[in-house]
Amino acid sequence: xxxxxxxxxxxxxxxxxxxxxxxxxxxxxxxxxxxxxxxxxxxxxxxxxxxxxxxxxxxxxxxxxxxxxxxxxxxxxxxxxxxxxxxxxxxxxxxxxxxxxxxxxxxxxxxxxxxxxxxxxxxxxxxxxxxxxxxxxxxxxxxxxxxxxxxxxxxxxxxxxxxxxxxxxxxxxxxxxxxxxxxxxxxxxxxxxxxxxxxxxxxxxxxxxxxxxxxxxxxxxxxxxxxxxxxxxxxxxxxxxxxxxxxxxxxxxxxxxxxxxxxxxxxxxxxxxxxxxxxxxxxxxxxxxxxxxxxxxxxxxxxxxxxxxxxxxxxx
Amino acid sequence: xxxxxxxxxxxxxxxxxxxxxxxxxxxxxxxxxxxxxxxxxxxxxxxxxxxxxxxxxxxxxxxxxxxxxxxxxxxxxxxxxxxxxxxxxxxxxxxxxxxxxxxxxxxxxxxxxxxxxxxxxxxxxxxxxxxxxxxxxxxxxxxxxxxxxxxxxxxxxxxxxxxxxxxxxxxxxxxxxxxxxxxxxxxxxxxxxxxxxxxxxxxxxxxxxxxxxxxxxxxxxxxxxxxxxxxxxxxxxxxxxxxxxxxxxxxxxxxxxxxxxxxxxxxxxxxxxxxxxxxxxxxxxxxxxxxxxxxxxxxxxxxxxxxxxxxxxxxxxxxxxxxxxxxxxxxxxxxxxxxxxxxxxxxxxxxxxxxxxxxxxxxxxxxxxxxxxxxxxxxxxxxxxxxxxxxxxxxxxxxxxxxxxxxxxxxxxxxxxxxxxxxxxxxxxxxxxxxxxxxxxxxxxxxxxxxxxxxxxxxxxxxxxxxxxxxxxxxxxxx
Numbered sequence: 001x002x003x004x005x006x007x008x009x010x011x012x013x014x015x016x017x018x019x020x021x022x023x024x025x026x027x028x029x030x031x032x033x034x035x036x037x038x039x040x041x042x043x044x045x046x047x048x049x050x051x052x053x054x055x056x057x058x059x060x061x062x063x064x065x066x067x068x069x070x071x072x073x074x075x076x077x078x079x080x081x082x083x084x085x086x087x088x089x090x091x092x093x094x095x096x097x098x099x100x101x102x103x104x105x106x107x108x109x110x111x112x113x114x115x116x117x118x119x120x121x122x123x124x125x126x127x128x129x130x131x132x133x134x135x136x137x138x139x140x141x142x143x144x145x146x147x148x149x150x151x152x153x154x155x156x157x158x159x160x161x162x163x164x165x166x167x168x169x170x171x172x173x174x175x176x177x178x179x180x181x182x183x184x185x186x187x188x189x190x191x192x193x194x195x196x197x198x199x200x201x202x203x204x205x206x207x208x209x210x211x212x213x214x215x216x217x218x219x220x221x222x223x224x225x226x227x228x229x230x231x232x233x234x235x236x237x238x239x240x241x242x243x244x245x246x247x248x249x250x251x252x253x254x255x256x257x258x259x260x261x262x263x264x265x266x267x268x269x270x271x272x273x274x275x276x277x278x279x280x281x282x283x284x285x286x287x288x289x290x291x292x293x294x295x296x297x298x299x300x301x302x303x304x305x306x307x308x309x310x311x312x313x314x315x316x
Numbered sequence: 317x318x319x320x321x322x323x324x325x326x327x328x329x330x331x332x333x334x335x336x337x338x339x340x341x342x343x344x345x346x347x348x349x350x351x352x353x354x355x356x357x358x359x360x361x362x363x364x365x366x367x368x369x370x371x372x373x374x375x376x377x378x379x380x381x382x383x384x385x386x387x388x389x390x391x392x393x394x395x396x397x398x399x400x401x402x403x404x405x406x407x408x409x410x411x412x413x414x415x416x417x418x419x420x421x422x423x424x425x426x427x428x429x430x431x432x433x434x435x436x437x438x439x440x441x442x443x444x445x446x447x448x449x450x451x452x453x454x455x456x457x458x459x460x461x462x463x464x465x466x467x468x469x470x471x472x473x474x475x476x477x478x479x480x481x482x483x484x485x486x487x488x489x490x491x492x493x494x495x496x497x498x499x500x501x502x503x504x505x506x507x508x509x510x511x512x513x514x515x516x517x518x519x520x521x522x523x524x525x526x527x528x529x530x531x532x533x534x535x536x537x538x539x540x541x542x543x544x545x546x547x548x549x550x551x552x553x554x555x556x557x558x559x560x561x562x563x564x565x566x567x568x569x570x571x572x573x574x575x576x577x578x579x580x581x582x583x584x585x586x587x588x589x590x591x592x593x594x595x596x597x598x599x600x601x602x603x604x605x606x607x608x609x610x611x612x613x614x615x616x617x618x619x620x621x622x623x624x625x626x627x628x629x630x631x632x633x634x635x636x637x638x639x640x641x642x643x644x645x646x647x648x649x650x651x652x653x654x655x656x657x658x659x660x661x662x663x664x665x666x667x668x669x670x671x672x673x674x675x676x677x678x679x680x681x682x683x684x685x686x687x688x689x690x691x692x693x694x695x696x697x698x699x700x701x702x703x704x705x706x707x708x709x710x711x712x713x714x715x716x717x718x719x720x721x722x723x724x725x726x727x728x729x730x731x732x733x734x735x736x737x738x739x740x741x742x743x744x745x746x747x748x749x750x751x752x753x754x755x756x757x758x759x760x761x762x763x764x765x766x767x768x769x770x771x772x773x774x775x776x777x778x779x780x781x782x783x784x785x786x787x788x789x790x791x792x793x794x795x
Contacts, residue, residue: 061791062422062426062448063444063445063447063448063750064448064750064791064792065448065449067791067792078790144612147609148609149607149608149609150544150546150607150608150609150621150626151624151626165608167608167609168609169609169611169612170608170609170610170611170612171768172768172770254612255554255611255612256553256554256555257554258553258554258611258612258760258761258764259554259611259764259765259767259768259770260554260761260762260764260765260768260770261761261765272757275419275422275423276418276419276422276556276753276754276757277751277753277754277757278422278426278444278448
C-alpha cells in the first residue's frame with residue numbers, strides 16, 4: 001500500500017496561526033456520545049419489553065381493573081397446564097418448519113433457474129417481487145376468495161382434476177396446508193431473491209475449474225455450491241423462521257385461528273386474549289413464551305451461521 | 317318560489333301535509349327528489365334550531381366519531397353537514413371494517429384515549445366496556461332538561477331496546493333492571509329471521525320452511541339437486557358473531573339458555589339436554605345444506621351468497637338480506653319470512669343486535685357528543701334514514717308507523733310481515749355478563765369442532781361448559 005495515500009492531510013495554519021484547533025468534545029466523552037443513539041434505541045425497545053414482562057406476572061384484565069394484582073407465575077402455570085397451549089406450541093412450530101422448509105427448497109430452485117443472466121431471467125427476477133408487494137393480509141383475503149368452495153377458482157380447478165369436496169381453510173385436515181400455501185406464495189420470492197443475490201456474488205473460479213475437470217453436476221451442487229451458499233441459506237432461513245413463528249395476518253385473515261382450535265398459533269392466541277378478551281396478563285405471558293422460543297432458535301441459528309460462514313469462506 | 321317551498325316544508329313538519337303530498341307538490345314547484353330531501357333535511361334542522369334548546373351551546377368545538385363500515389354509518393354521514401350547521405360543532409370520523417372495528421374500539425377505550433368522543437357499539441360490547449369504566453352513563457344527560465332538547469322523545473324509542481342497552485354491571489342481572497346504567501342509545505336494530513330467494517324456491521317447488529326440521533330437509537334437497545346452489549346460509553367463523561344471530565335465536569326457541577342464574581350464581585348451561593338436542597339439529601342443517609366452508613363464514617359471506625344466487629335461504633339479520641336488494645344478481649328475488657324453528661313453539665324468538673351510539677368516558681367534549689347522539693337518534697333523523705337511506709329497522713315506533721316507510725318496505729315482499737310476527741318475541745337472549753366475548757368465542761370454536769366432527773355434540777358442549785366455568789372462576793364472577 002502506498003503510505004502517502006493513508007497519511008492524514010496537514011492541519012491548515014490559516015487564520016492567524018492560532019495553533020491546533022481544539023476538538024468540540026474530548027476524546028474521553030466522544031465514545032459515549034457516539035453510542036448514545038444506540039443506547040436510546042435500546043431503552044426505547046426495552047421499555048415495552050419490560051412492561052410486557054411485568055404484565056405477564058399480573059392478573060390484569062382491562063375489563064376488571066379493580067382485580068389487578070401480581071400473581072407472579074400464575075399466568076405461566078395456567079398456560080403450561082392447559083392442553084390448548086401445547087397445541088399452540090405444536091401448530092406454531094409445525095407452521096414454521098413447513099413454511100421455511102418449502103420456501104427454502106422452492107426459493108433455491110427458482111434462484112438456480114435465474115442464476116445465468118439473460119433478458120428473460122432479468123425480467124422474471126423483477127416479476128418475482130410482485131407477491132412481496134402484496135400485504136400478507138390482503139393476500140390472505142385473495143386466497144380466501146380463490147379457495148371458496150362454492151365459487152373459488154382454485155376450488156373449481158381441484159374439482160376439475162377429480163378432488164371433490166376439498167374445503168381448504170374450512171376443514172381441520174386441510175387448514176394448515178392452506179395457510180402454508182399462502183405463506184409460500186407470498187414469501188418464496190423473498191428467499192429466491194436473497195439466494196439469487198448470493199449466487200450471483202459467488203466466485204466463478206471453483207465452478208469453472210469443476211467444469212474443466214468434468215466434475216459431475218451433483219458433486220458441484222452438493223460439494224461446491226451448497227457449502228458456499230450456506231451463509232445465505234441460513235440468513236434467509238433465520239429471517240423467515242422469525243417471521244413464521246410470529247405469524248398472525250395470514251392465519252387470522254383466513255381462519256381466525258379455526259376451525260376449532262386448529263390454527264391457534266401464538267400470535268393469534270395472544271391477539272384474542274388482548275384485544276377480544278382484554279386479558280393483558282395472559283396475552284403478555286403467551287408473548288413471553290414466544291419470545292423465549294424465538295430467542296433460543298435465533299441463538300442456535302446465529303452460532304451455526306458464524307461457524308458455517310467461516311467454513312464457507314475457508315472453502316472459497 | 318322559495319317562500320312557497322319553505323311554506324310547503326313548514327306545513328309538512330307541522331303535520332298539515334303528508335310526505336306523499338309533500339313530494340308531489342315539491343315536484344310541481346320544480347324540486348327534484350334529491351333536492352326535496354336536502355330541503356326537507358335543512359327545514360328539519362331549522363325546526364330543531366327554532367326550539368328553546370340551545371343547539372349552538374358548544375359551537376366551535378370538535379368531536380370525533382369511530383364508526384363501523386355499514387349502511388347505517390353511510391346514512392348518518394350523508395347528512396352530517398346538517399348537524400354541523402345546526403350546532404356549529406365540527407365533526408370528524410374514522411370508519412373501519414367490521415373485522416377489525418371492535419378491536420379498534422377496545423384499543424381506543426382501554427388506553428383511555430380521548431381521541432374519540434363517540435363510537436358505534438352493540439349492546440353486548442357495553443357489558444365489557446361499561447363496568448370497566450370506559451363509557452358514560454347516559455342517564456345523566458337523558459334526564460337533565462338543560463342537557464336534552466324538549467323535542468327529544470326518549471320514551472318514543474322502543475322500550476325493549478332502551479332496556480337492552482342498560483345494565484347494572486352485575487353479572488346475571490336483567491337488562492334494564494334496577495340500578496341499570498344507560499350505556500348507549502339504540503340507533504338501529506336487526507332481528508334474525510329467514511330470507512330466501514323466491515326464484516330458487518319456486519323452481520324447486522318449495523314454500524318457505526315451517527320449522528327447523530323442515531328447513532333441514534329443504535336445505536339438504538336444494539344442496540343436492542340444484543347445481544351451484546346450497547340450501548341455507550348461516551354464520552360460522554370463529555367469532556362471537558356466529559353465536560348471536562341465527563344460532564341463538566333458534567337455540568332459544570328450543571328452550572335452551574346460556575346460563576342458569578336461578579341459584580344466584582352463573583352456571584353455564586350450554587350442555588343442557590335442550591342445548592344438545594338443538595345443536596345436533598343445527599349442525600345437521602349446516603352439514604347437509606350449508607356452505608362447504610361454513611367455518612369461515614361471516615355475515616358478509618352469508619349475505620353476499622344470497623345476493624349472488626349461491627344460497628337459497630339465509631338465517632341471519634333481516635337487514636343483511638335487505639342490503640342485497642341493490643345491484644346484486646338476485647335483487648328483487650329476495651323475500652322475507654318470520655321463522656319459528658321449534659315445531660312446538662308458538663312464535664319466533666329472534667335474538668337482536670342493536671347498533672347503538674355510546675360515549676367514551678374519556679371524551680373531553682361530552683356535551684357536544686351528546687348533541688350528536690340526540691340528533692342522530694331523533695325522530696327526524698331516523699325517519700329520514702329509514703325513508704331516504706338504508707337505516708332500516710329503526711328504533712322508534714313512530715318511524716315504523718310512518719306511511720312512507722311502510723310504502724317503501726312494502727316493496728320488499730314479506731319484510732314488514734316478518735317484522736310484525738317476529739318483533740313481539742325479539743330481545744337479547746344472552747345473560748349479561750362481562751365475559752361475553754370469551755364465552756361466545758369459545759362457543760363458536762366448539763361448534764366448529766362439532767361441525768368438523770373433531771368431537772361429538774355431547775363431548776363438545778360438555779367441554780365448552782367446563783371451560784366457561786373455569787373462565788368465570790378465574791375472573792371471579794361465578795357468584
